[in-house]
Amino acid sequence: MARTKLVAGNWKMHGSLATNSALLQDVRKGVAGLTADVAVCVPYPYLDQARGALLGSNVAWGAQDVSEHVQGAYTGEVSAAMLADFGCRYVIVGHSERRSFYGDTDAVVAAKFEAALKSGLVPILCIGETLDERESNVTTAVVTRQLDAVLARCGVAALGQAVVAYEPVWAIGTGRTASPEQAQEVHALIRQRVAREDAGVAAGLRILYGGSMKPGNARELMAQPDIDGGLIGGAALVATDFAAICAAAV
Numbered sequence: 001m002a003r004t005k006l007v008a009g010n011w012k013m014h015g016s017l018a019t020n021s022a023l024l025q026d027v028r029k030g031v032a033g034l035t036a037d038v039a040v041c042v043p044y045p046y047l048d049q050a051r052g053a054l055l056g057s058n059v060a061w062g063a064q065d066v067s068e069h070v071q072g073a074y075t076g077e078v079s080a081a082m083l084a085d086f087g088c089r090y091v092i093v094g095h096s097e098r099r100s101f102y103g104d105t106d107a108v109v110a111a112k113f114e115a116a117l118k119s120g121l122v123p124i125l126c127i128g129e130t131l132d133e134r135e136s137n138v139t140t141a142v143v144t145r146q147l148d149a150v151l152a153r154c155g156v157a158a159l160g161q162a163v164v165a166y167e168p169v170w171a172i173g174t175g176r177t178a179s180p181e182q183a184q185e186v187h188a189l190i191r192q193r194v195a196r197e198d199a200g201v202a203a204g205l206r207i208l209y210g211g212s213m214k215p216g217n218a219r220e221l222m223a224q225p226d227i228d229g230g231l232i233g234g235a236a237l238v239a240t241d242f243a244a245i246c247a248a249a250v
């Protein structure tokens with residue numbers, strides 16, 4: 001099955017009204033007319049700015065996290081319905097920085113995934129192993145465990161409306177990228193795991209690679225049969241780099 005590639009930028013906690021304004025305009029211009037789907041996931045306070053700057057373009061916008069709760073006394077949290085109100089299409093759940101710094105367990109990530117889907121958002125589910133785990137040869141077990149938590153809570157059909165991002169933790173923001181072969185191996189096992197539940201969902205599932213993807217390595221990574229795009233951190237803050245990665249997603 002042909003899968004349209006998706007390149008999503010994760011701005012993390014960067015930016016200001018002034019710098020975002022230029023970046024959004026440059027991204028909008030830089031990716032116009034490309035075949036890949038493109039999105040930027042911005043900090044909450046800038047969602048309205050992203051909506052205004054990107055309306056009518058081929059760039060979707062989204063957030064970097066979401067509450068697992070619908071509403072109520074959860075000070076500091078932002079619900080999926082609120083994100084939908086801002087016109088978000090995507091929301092990242094389970095980013096390794098949320099898992100390691102903020103205690104998002106597999107169960108919490110699955111609940112956030114479900115909350116996003118229920119509000120009509122497309123969750124980008126991040127999974128991936130740490131360096132220790134890779135060196136201990138438990139990559140398959142870790143990635144499968146993270147994926148299975150979502151399958152158990154939401155069912156395989158839910159993955160038909162979602163995106164998975166394989167992000168080896170040791171490659172995020174480190175400049176150390178998984179080789180195309182290393183990434184492809186894990187992407188294939190993710191697809192096989194989903195295929196055990198539903199071959200059709202597996203065939204249509206977009207699995208992004210994230211971890212120091214740059215203009216110089218993007219084409220080779222995304223040429224792998226099971227790599228359907230990228231989740232981009234650092235390079236998403238430089239419009240020309242981000243646009244070059246998007247252009248490599250063919």
Ligand code: PEP
Pocket residue numbers: 010012167171172173174175210211212213231232233234235
């Ligand atoms: C990320 O934050 O999801 C990421 C992949 O970051 P970087 O591209 O900077 O490694």
